[in-house]
Amino acid sequence: MGTQQLHLTPVEQAPSSASYRLQVAEVIDETADARSLVLRVPAELRERFAYKPGQFLSFRVPYAGKLLTRCYSMASSPHCDALPKVTIKRVADGRVSNWMNQQVQAGDWLEVLPPAGHFCLSQSHPSAGEHELVLFGGGSGITPVFSILKSALQTSAxxxxxxxxxxxxxxxxxxxxxxxxxxxNGERLQVVHVLDSVQGFLTAAEVRQLVRGHAGAEFFICGPGPFMDTVEGALLALGEAPARIHVERFVSPPDPDELLAQEAQARAASLDSACESLSVELDGQRHEIACQPGDTLLQSCKAAGLAVPSSCEEGFCGACMCRVEEGETQLARNDVLSAQELATGWTLACQSRPSSARVQLKFPD
Incomplete structure (x- = not known):
């Protein structure tokens, strides 16, 4: 993938929607198959790239005439690290992860979307700081968990x-x-390592043993699918509240051609929608706007001049999450929302289209 290396110039906005060019300030080799990239954010973009512990950045990399998008979590903490840092583990046959590990050097410029994601340590929730934290990281899933860990140590007791x-x-x-x-940090921080080569894969019984005495904690889980399923299932079986169990799943978006085909199919299927009005609550204000057949919720909001949150517009970052309070919608693509979130009305504005005469939405404050 070396011939596909990006040669980008400073601060002007990159050609792709909502992305910017950032320079690599430092490259850190973490292990034989993982490295971290520290990114330099110019002063005029610092507000745009302010992030919460646990969020990720999306990178767009040219490959064989296409732009491939990949998301990498930040291992840095906004509370104790001067610059954002993403950590990338090499994936077998991974086009972008191998290029990131083999080719990118300090001084290179990368096309980056602003921070996104909801796998976050909340500082504003009324109960923030009251519950102890139990964090589960598997492999490169440590990345957002490490950001959360460092931030909690810095900002709470x-x-x-x-x-x-x-x-x-x-x-x-x-x-x-x-x-x-x-x-x-003494007794305040306990780190337990589980090595597959020594103990085998983590089991539900071991999870129950590890969380004994931590009922009511706030849980964050990130890692390979089977690892997360085991941990989450064990916690739910113990009666832990789903609202205090946070799970982050790493996904790779489809290639651009596949995305275009999915978009065309979803748009065609919604052209007969009888939606007559769209009611949108944004920043505490209610707006009544028109919706055109085939348009997504996000497209309708933008056409009406509403500055609703969005980033990738491809269904994988979650920046445009909103709740459907009335009416029905059809979600074309979802790599973000959990089954519980879907069941409680959450959707992605960039991938959702109205399927009833009236739809009422609310974007989170």
């Missing part, structure tokens, strides 16, 4: 337990930093 699963000791990302943090 919460007790934290990290359960970190890896293939073997050589695969442990941030090993030295975790050791230093555990030493500096």
């Amino acid at each position: 919460r007790r934290i337990k990290l359960i970190y699963a890896n293939r073997d000791e050589a695969s442990v990302i941030f090993k030295a930093e975790l050791r230093q943090l555990a030493k500096a």
